[in-house]
Amino acid sequence: MSQETSNDIKLQAKNELIFGMSTALSGPAAELGKNMRLGIQIRLERENIAGGIAGRKIRLIAWDDGYEPERTIPNMRDLINQEDVLAVIGNVGTPTAISAIPIVNEEKTLLFAPYTGAGVLRKNPPDRYVINYRASYAEETSAMVNALIKEGGLKPDEIAFFTQRDSYGDAGYIGGITALKKHGLKLETDIVHSRYERNTLVVESALADILLADPLPKAIIIVGAYAPSAKFMKLARSAGLNSLFLNVSFVGSAPLAKELGSEMKRVIVTQVVPYPEDLSVPIVRAYHDDMKNYGSGRKTSFGSLEGYIAMEILIKAMHDVDGQPGRESIIDALENLREFEIGLGHKLFYDRKNHQASHKVWSTILRQGEFVPFDWKNIPSLLVP
Template identity: 55%
Template sequence: MAARAANDDLVFGMSTALTGPAAELGRNMKQGVEAAMAEANAQGGIRGRQLRLIALDDGYEPDRTAPNMRYLIDNQHVLAIVGNVGTPTAVVAAPIAMRKRTLLFGAFTGAGVLRKNPPVRYVINYRASYAEETGAMVDSLVEQFGLQPQQIAFFTQRDAYGDAGYIGGVQALERHGLPDEARVAHGRYQRNTVAVENALADILMASEPVRAVIMVGAYEPCAAFIRMAKDSGLEAKYLSVSFVGPEPLAEALGAVGDGVIVTQVVPHYDSDSTIVKRYHTALERWDPDARPSFGSLEGYLSMQVLLAGLRTIEGPLDREAIVESLENLGDFDIGLREPLSFSPQDHQASHQVWPTVIRDGRVCPVEWTDLFAEEVRP
């Protein structure tokens, strides 16, 4: 049998954080995408063609993302960009993808910049938005934990990522009767640093007592903030969006992390759903030393959604065909037990948010009602 030519592969690109403070997030996402590709390749690929990923490191810095995107699209001729990590990098990546008519798919960010209405043709998402994550937090804090909107503060990264989570959270607070955004305590820190002291001071000096802090940041500064806040006597609930990386956050916090809530946009990796069981098998085959994580599960699920689109293509497997295949999926199921849907008017497959809580260094699944029922209100 003649050897398969490498140029017959279906090649996809990724610009992600493989070094720096967000490196674990990038490595996990890459691991999940590659595990899904390896699983598909073992089953014959797509119409007999193997899938391959070219991943470049951008260190979670936008000025490195732009040249990566151009190199992947212009020099490596990738069919699509998959699984990029981060909002500040997405702000740079999305316009390049649009100009070059190349799909930016399944980015590890819930930012609104990738969720235009009507949607941009070349930007398609798997995960729920940050607005949906922070909205779920606010709804539960107000409706089940009994807080007033002005008792909820925000600790965010000073960039598009932090702003996306903050804006979504404030919109949720306004739905619950927040009279004035100026009454919301808001501390910010600089990306790729752990200089959180000023942010904490802004929250501690709030005119009203803070009883919950919603965090939109990376795991190292969030861990530093929680430690300092508790040392300062701030008795509050601490909640974070999924991008934080719950496992590294739990590891960084140790015993101090008990009770910290992290929303997820994928089910817990201990779930017994069909697709999660497949993920465990695929991950172990791809890397026997890999530990399951929410990040790699998101990468795996995102790639499964893309594969669902690829398998419907009957003509040439090119950039435009991939976009059209996803837009035409309609309602579909990958074994997640949750509804997924795409259309030309809807470029986000999932809107589901799952809460988890850190207990004894582990990230545990929980229901909002059970979580707050067992808590003593501050």
């Protein structure tokens, strides 16, 4: 264990273990932040009832940044310097995470399990103060590309991209292009790539770019927020575009399904957590129990399950800390977990050189208004000749 800093000593003097969260609680990504917060909250509630960590209760302070980096910066500084949080957990979004990274590195405070798969949070060697749970966007888009080409028989130039015009959209696009190049794509310009502006619903020009493609793409990989992505897909169907739509996990399955309705078909979302209704998975059963007890009647979702898993990992690490957890000792405890299990059905891993616990990607498909498990082997039936 590393020597505790003066900040750690000050933090230990409190009666609570306080964690911070700067997330989207308003705007077009609000459901993602609310679900992530819910999952974290219900897991810490159970821990508190059981006595907390070394006799201290856990408290979460969640502040709204509206999915705007300009609002994340003061949130992060105030959470760390005024609220004296032990760590920041579950922030939502790539552009907001990018603004948070230099702050946590400067303040030597952990940013744990942010809801983003961007490569900027996955440096090699990793930043000490950035530790991820989820698979990367590159792993999600690679799973899509591999399925479309290997199982679906598509050629690389039969796949297009619709992405948000920022670091989040770019991260997904770059991951997809990298995968396509492994399957023979020569030039990026051979792929149609349309974009829209973050925190807007202005998708018409992006759709027009795709409709002008010749031939029309058979599959479109979407890297966006749920509201503009849903609008794009509905407008595309109205325009007669029959492409298969594939979304990365950040889109938010529950709000996306709500926006699309029960009539929309042939929409896939990759996931970084198990299906929230699969009670054969131990952690999903525990999640259901805690949702029932502490979730105030709210529905289960992929997003809240991800927050729940993040808090489960953090609690596991804190129980391994000698004495009261501090900012540095929590990081040491996470890195010392090495190979471990939390009931996901596969093993996770952390050490000093590996700051991403999971690399697994699940696939789901929209059926009658909700996303359910999907086997990539069935993808040929979804591709229009």
